[in-house]
Amino acid sequence: MKKKGAGSVFKTDQLSKKLLLIMKLTTLLLTVFCLHVSAHTYSQEKISLKMKTVELKKVLQAIEKSSDYRFLFDEVLVKGKPKVSVEVENADINQVLSLVLSNTGLGYQILNTNLVVLKETGSQQELKEVTVSGKVTASTGEPLAGVSVTLNNSTIGTTTNADGTYSLTVPDDAVLIFSSVGYTTTEEKVSGRPVINIVLQPATQTMNEVVVVGYGTQRKRDLTGSVSSIKGDEVSKMPATNPIASLQGKVPGLTISNTGRAGAAPVVRIRGINSTNSASPVYVVDGILHDNIDFLNPADIETIDILRDPSSIAIYGLRGANGVIAITSKKAARGQTRINLQSSVGIQTVQHKIALTDAAGFRKLYTAQLANLNAAPFDYTNYTANTNWQDLVLQDAVITTHNLSVSNNSEKTTTYLNIGYTNQEGVLKYDQFERYLVRLNEEIRISKNIKVGGDISGYHYKNNPPAASITNALWAAPIVPVQADANTYYSMPSFQRAQVGNPIAALNRNNRSSIENGFRVIGSLFAEVKFLKSFTWKSVVYTDLSFFTGRSFNRLPYRFINLGEGTAATTTTVDNSIRTSVSQEQSESRRYQQDHTLSYDKRIGNGHTINAVAGVTTIYNRSSFVNGFRRDTSVNVPDNPDFWYLGVINVNNPISNGGGGGESAIAGGFARVSYTYKGKYLLNATIRRDGSSKFAPENRWGTFGSVGAGWVVSDEDFFKNVKGIDFLKIRGAWGLTGNANGFADDLWRPGIQNASTAIFGDNIYTSIQAAYIPDPKLRWETVRGLDVGFDIRALDNRLNTEFTFYDRTTTDILTGVTLPNETRSYFTNLGKITNRGVELTAGWNDRIGKDLTYGVSANVSYNMNVVNSIGNNFNFTITGNGGVNRTNTGQSIGYFYGYTQTGIYQSTADLAKQPAFVTSLPGDIAYLDRNGDGVLNDNDRGYIGTPFPPYSYGGSLSLGYKGLDFQIEMQGAAGHSIYTQRRTSTFATLNFEANRLNAWTAPGTSNIEPIMDNTRGNNFLMSTYYLEPGDYLRIRLLQIGYTFNESALSKVGIKKARVFLSGQNVATWSRVTGYSPEPLIGSILGGGADNGAYPVPSVYSLGINVTF
Template sequence: MKKNGIHVGRWIWFSFLVCLQFPALLMAQQTAPVSGKVTGTGGDAIPGANVVVKGTTTGTSTDAQGRFSLNAPSDGTLVISSLGFASLEVNIGGRSQLTVTLAEDQKALEEVVVVGYGTQRKSDVTGSLSSVTSKDIKAVPVTGVGQALQGRAAGVQVTQASNAPGGGVTIRIRGGNSINAGNEPLYVIDGFPVYNESGANLNPNDIESMEILKDASATAIYGSRGANGVVLITTKRGKSGQNRIEFETYYGIQQVRKKLPMLNATEYATLVNEANTNVGRAPVFTNEQIAGFGAGTNWQDEIFRKAPIQNYQLTASGGSDKTRYAVSANYLNQQGIIINSKYDRASFRFNFDHKINDRFNIGTSLNVIRSRNNAVPTDADGGSSGTVVYSALNFSPTQPVYNPDGTLVVFNTPGRIQIGSPVAQALGTYNLTVGTRMIGSVFADYKIIPGLTFRTSFGADVNYSKRSLYLSRNTATGTQLSGQASIINNQSSTWLNENTLTYNKTFGNVHNLTLLAGYTMQGNRYESVEARSQGFANDILTYENLGSASTALVPASSASNWQLNSYIGRANYDYSGKYLLTATVRADGSSRFGASNKWAVFPSASVAWRLSEEDFLKGNRVVNDLKLRVSYGLSGNQEITQYQSLATLGTQNANFNNTVVIGIGPSRVANPDLRWETTAQADVGIDVGLLSNRITLTADYYNKKTTDLLLSVPLPYVSGYASALQNLGSIRNQGFELGINSTNVNGAFKWTTAFNIAANRNKVLNLGDQTEFASGDASGHLQLPNSGLVRVGEQIGLFYGYQSSGIFQTQAEVDGSAQKTAKPGDRRYVDQNGDGAINASDRVILGYAQPKFFGGLTNTFSYKGVELSIFMQGTSGNSIFNINRFEQESLTGVSNQSAETLNRWTPTNPSNTIPRANAVGNAYVLSSRQIEDGSYLRVKNINLSYTLPSALVSKAKLYNVKVYVSAQNWITFTNYSGFDPEVNRFGQSTLSQGSDYGSYPGNKMILAGLNIGL
């Protein structure tokens, strides 16, 4: 494996090739080519139908025109099947051409979906869930699991937490339930529960389907971890009689979606002089200097680039009636749109199922992922003032990229804000994180008696990562410290054992009963160690020899454990497919909570009535399916750090005789009563199928209330502690979801539409003895920790500040205002309480980070192998806190400014939006000027593909060849002035959503791809 790039290891390819040998099954009979076409009763072609030679593993699939071709014995039989149609056996009888018509099968139309610890027919589901299939995932090439959910499922809001290569997303399913605990959903990967698996760690190409469980009836089976919703991920497994090898690849070019208009060198120097002369200071630049600057350096042009992305996937799958397998290898390489940023990942997957006999089945799932992430300076490395994007917006355009001697310029012009050059920051920072992850399980199913099955599984998720960081002399910090290096090693090992009994029985042909009981155990061990040093003789060895530095910094290490034991039970009953009942209960015991509250019970119940099965609707030509659903239940949230209920000790510094001594002292007060957050949720839903299910509709209304919030509460100073985590307060989320799928035209030309929209209203109901408290994270060197507010009666994620009412135009306006010290040209604020002064009492709610509506729309058009898909996604009614505006419109002259400041106030230009230039400036005040409308509608993906005719590809011994081109994020409709409205500078933070400050911008991309099957 190369040091500066990742390649799929020889061991992966060797294992892959070895696994290919398992399905090598040869037919002893003489075979001959057979081709044909499969259609429905209306004459429409059926693409993707399975065509298998009976009694063998030889098979193929029909192409987009319903055609197939394979070799088969002249006296053999073909078994032809497709979802939604009754299977059909056709005797070849020596023929070389066949025409096959399949009849619709109403039972087959009731597809099977994955639910917690089992599967159900979709028609029998009483809870609320959404499905995302592999076809949906492939429609928009993505690097991470979370991205595949965006705009695809009603009620699931996905926001990019980081646009950097390998960056994750923030996901809220029916809103956020918690203030201090986690709000991300639980992911269950082939039965293995993992919290917050939203990044690029798992290969999306390996996913067969994702089911999103939303209401309590669906999520209560996961008890203490189900309150934020559950995403069930099923990876691809082999299918009997379908031995296939598939190769998929795409290559694309990314570029920044837009650049922000800034002042050039001449405009900037002019403003600097004006800002100083306005306060009685001497100009900084001479007229000769200004005349010689010209346009100067456009720092955005210097750091942004067109960056390639490429992906390669090789998959082999198939099997027989007894053994099925699926094995794949994948390589992704994504260069970042900012210089020196990149992410690459190699992964290997192996799924295996074997039927030992009619009663005993075994299987395994294994994923191995190796990733390398080379990141440019981020918020974690010293705040936004240390980020490349921040520097590009604020660094003086009068400075060149290189000194006359060819070395990089590092520092800003004297007198300007002292930050590093964006190019030097990007090229001079070595920030590499290498991760290795193995997640897998083995299982066994045993049929004890007819209808009763015991299943046991054992799994592990082992994750190792190493972050190596070196700040060279090309960075501001590295220059001051003569280089600084650190190495952080993290390792996490999670184990899982699950044991379930499932009983299925039908009584009297109308009473269908399924019972599930089980016991599960899961535990984790986490360790971290960090070494740091500074003062290197040169930048040659970077972080590879910490001992060569002159100063070794204090090392750090940590370790933690947690364990969760659970009992689960579920009963599903339906009467004649009309009346459906589901009852679920889970009891969880968690090490994270107090001695008095280790265990909690989470029950749920749901009922459904399939009116379409009643005599008065059966056979109705318009209404094919109609189901009403009602559910209620409890689920929990345990996503807090370990040991919060215990009294802990920590290091404390003390001064003895002018010498700092490190000691140990109490750092946390015990809370033996600490317990789960509990979310009670009620849901009412309806599922409708019309006109032979050409139109399907799902609608839900939900109301959920979270109590016993895990809230950090301030303590009296006399206690010796600053705060403690307690169960206090409540939050409510309520809203509606609507999803509509339709086949608008169904013939040689086909047009389908998928649409979803959701609205969630979040409200804080109680905060204990408090009615409100300030929130929001500090914003780099600006230190604006109180940008938000949590207030009873309002939603989480609001922006709180002063209402701007324009610019003072005259001294008379100043004299008659509450800002007596202001001058004409200064920004004016509204005196909300009329007390004649502008102070904290005049702050008001300026906007909300959470949207009023969000959703997605996909239109797909196909004709004779040509397919065009247009996917749109967006939000409405949300605000963005544009922190960049504090500095890009400060007009002090210490940093570069937005081009909007060309319209700044002067006595001859009475602007009412941009204040005057002022070198003294004012304290940064959060006002309505920094809060912008964040609504947007994005054409997320335009995909044009062509599937070659089977008659052509079969000559090359292939069953499928597809080529496509795709444009992603190419068109965005928004009023937001920043790089991108899909932004969240503070990642998955609950209290600081919708903030933009030096964030890595989003990109737009053009790519071309090829899929080949043989």
């Protein structure tokens, strides 16, 4: 990490101030521009035209462009008419049309709305105007706002208001077209009717939906890769502090591991792990790149698009190698002023607790263990309690969420404001997280072709982290009582006192002893200009500022009672020399990003469509932190947060300080071209050139790109007679992306670190050493990806299926290795990893009768991860978690390495029949002789499982009947293992889990559980005995809701109201004995270890959603 002095900090601050000044000036200019809004009314206009020998339709189009008149006609009327010539100067419409239509056999009629209707001259029909009004609703009765109502074969139209109403003046024989995203387009003949009410049915196909791709959007039917889209309504159904948690089981290839800790973000992986350094995707929120989205309100999301294939992610350059999650936030809908309130309250409870022995079971097992050791029995006289420590540290916890949004959309401005509040208690006592969110979005349409705007989000959280580890409660002996009074607790028995403390004493001592406050401000400004019909220029500047402060206080210890073993109880008082201490931490990070793009969208000739974008982007990051610790040797700091500052304690007392910081930069240029011919032949190509400060100048730049192609077979003439299939597309993509995520800056040049300290006299001296061995030839990791598949819609678009095969290989993986006779790491480009898999999604949507709708969906994915090599000339083995995990050639990354249990040695005769260690005895675990040499040793260890699930799946069922709705979602994973590390301690006698009640005691008593003897080291070797199959299936969501009748609500000024009752994680089928079967995939090289992982709770919620 590059160190910077004060001078550089000053320069960066000056840059920040200049940027802030630019933002202020831009905002001022935008405000001035938006004041220049003028009204435009119809008037009698003079028309000037000069056209020679052109088609009649082109003349009519030219009149439309130069005036306020609009033409309505049947294409058949103008087709084949003689070409016309016209030259007029400042003529009125009647003069112009008389000349243009003189030899065509056509007449015209001008209606009061400046609509010109063409008709045959022989027609005696006199057209009349009629003002049509009405209301557009969904099949549920809910009014639909923003529905497009247009006159057929014309550009004349309007949109429905917030209450679904519309009004439009048209010819009395016109045909109206009603269309809206997500609904089936409906045509309706006017036939002179003044009132036309329309009910739109949900569209059963989504091929025309728009999804986010790099620096733009694209119709889903035109995609050549794999992009899954999730609506914001699906995200906000679950009360959660992080919106990504709600995607679990919805998207194939997306693996999410949640944690129940209050406010914690889930671990996310897309299509496996590509590198030993980083596997997390990048988040793109309204164009700005983020490493996390803790600032984002789930209720503030319009859509989430998961980009997985090369043609979608290559344009993001080095940041997109692990996949991209693109999020579009809500904006105000056209023609609407709306206030929305969402509120929910839920109870979190630990559904599955770890099965431990009670006092009787503990005494039975510990007595047996002492007997096996030929040790004296333990005196339980004073230990008569039966304490369930697990129940005492866990609690039913409350989570509340409240969100208020206000949106307004006038002719020239769009405003959206959202305010959110979340308060979540953890299921481990005293764990609490509180969050405040606010976001303001503003868009100003200066003219038809120019718009400007901005977005600002504020985020503040307060966190009281868990006061103690839950592991203590799992290990503490149940025979010990809790406490004698508020300040006096009972200590553990002598056989575990050094390793395990009283869990409740630790919990209470650390309760609210830490205060963490985070602040984050994200702002953006943009300007967009459309010109020459097909071009759009857009410039955006972003700022992301984060600040963190933390303070902690180490309280005085409590008094403890030692119950004694065969002796009287004694009380241990607090040592008067012990003093309180204070720690303080502060950090900040700043990110500045700017994007400038030029896009081109053009339909050429008969069926050719080109969409292109080119641009440049820069990202600058700077971060710093300081921390300190002090303890007064003479007085105690008061137990009051107002005094938890380093300055309260004299500097002459024991002190330690730390700090650091760094900066990095990325610059890049990119381009994408998408071409379609008649909507059935698709071609997509991207290129990106990135430079990163993480590499030496000669290796700093890399060029990457992708190509993709698609064929909509169902649009071919030969496919027209195929029954049952409505849409069929075959697609494929290949791409090359770079990766520089997950490793430190400046590894290509020397760095220093503290080595050791020494005391000479009254002074302390610190030595430094090289932190690592630099490699100036470090270069990008390179990811090559292939993605092929097909999309099918069948049976009147009720059935939809998507299938994808992918193959992705990362080379030049940056790896830290230790060379012979060296203690420092040497970072260089070594290694190759391949992820190969398939993804399948299927869904069915239909209705029964008029009122009952239903939908069924399912998805499944498989990913195979293989480390092809680590080094070209020799292969390293990378270990994790003390050697439990390994990464080497020929296996999956971070796999479990150890012995395979074959049973329990039942007798000495049994020992003689099969391979065993020299020290093995009856009752010990029997292991597989992997190499068949008749001897058990280190060579018999090998692959015994993976912490990363190769299979993942999900499914859902939804029902709707009038105002009622019901939904159930399920998800799961298979093929992975969980390492029960919490059971492996050999240094103390901990509380036993219930499985040990089946321990071997004599021949034939058990062939799984070894003897009760914590001195037999062979039973503590890493083996399949400590692994559990992680396969599981879970009911992720169960929800029932009711939407109230609109007519009843309108009487009290409410547009829409829905109440719901939901349950999350309500049932799980699994053989995992821990709190949750979800894969523990946070660590790449040492994943899968359950050492008392935080419980993932069930959540039962009641909520309401009201729109005014």
